[in-house]
Amino acid sequence: LKSNQQTTSYDGVLYSLSLLARKIGAELLFEGIENSDQFYYSWSRNARYYQGYFFSKPQGILIEKNILKERFKKDIYHFIELERKKYKLEYQLSHQLNEKLNSLTQSVPIDHNLDEWLYKIAVNLEEECFRIYITDKNGYQMTSNGMRVNKDWMLLPALKGSNWSWRPFFIENLIRMDEENKGILSDVYSDIETSESVRTFSFPIDYQLYLFIDIR
Structure with missing residues (x-):
């Protein structure tokens, strides 16, 4: 050491x-x-x-x-x-995020324009995350990246259509979300783009779509 x-x-x-x-x-x-x-x-x-x-x-x-x-x-x-x-705090955070996203996704009906829907969700997560996006069950990103920049949310389309199924535990976590019908909090890892220490909370939504929020 x-x-x-x-x-x-x-x-x-x-x-x-x-x-x-x-x-x-x-x-x-x-x-x-x-x-x-x-x-x-x-x-x-x-x-x-x-x-x-x-x-x-x-x-x-x-x-x-x-x-x-x-x-x-x-x-x-x-x-x-x-x-x-440590694990109790993680479970509490996961429970809080599940409660908030359950409430948000029920109060904001999902529509065909996923980017607009994503933005409506993002502005209600000011304190929780800095990046948010949606994938389908095969790992393809269906929306732009919602990024919080200087306290404002922006939609950045560069990664729309990318496939994330290669990521560790990605498929396993999708199955877990489907079976348990709740979101999952990842461990801490280094973000590829920012090199920051982050966690990702993944949450199942309608039409076999999954919401991912990145937390510093």
């Missing part, structure tokens, strides 16, 4: 390594752990083994096997509580 590790790209590399380890049946060792934050970071990225000055300075003999057991228990209980709080 490095002291300046907290970047989205670095985190993405470690997340990819954790997925690879799981797929091939390997285990991860995190080295260079010097404080409790790095210990938590390693634990939350699926580390099995830990090494660093935070646990013990180098010695001429091996330390007793169970010397850190009780300390680990306390730390891991604390980590679990942090994760619980």
Whole structure:
């Protein structure tokens, strides 16, 4: 671990390594752990083994096997509580977005001009997102990108007709939305266009169409 590790790209590399380890049946060792934050970071990225000055300075003999057991228990209980709080906040956000979009889509009847309908939805999401668009069930973008620029919404048609089915979990999420009849909040990732850390909330609407809103 490095002291300046907290970047989205670095985190993405470690997340990819954790997925690879799981797929091939390997285990991860995190080295260079010097404080409790790095210990938590390693634990939350699926580390099995830990090494660093935070646990013990180098010695001429091996330390007793169970010397850190009780300390680990306390730390891991604390980590679990942090994760619980994080996931509860994510579920609350997802619930709030589902409630708001259910209300909006029912109060604003969908029409043939999807760009106009998208704009009507976007102006009611001032605090929630900076980009919004619609795709069909095959991943083709059916609208312009609604983009919030200096507090105003603009419709940018450049990506209309693009296909997004290649994105990770795209098809899986469409099926989940159909089966569960509710929206899904993504994990944090780096946006291709802006390089910002964002989440995407995807929401099923009528006529096998799906609304996507990007959140900073």
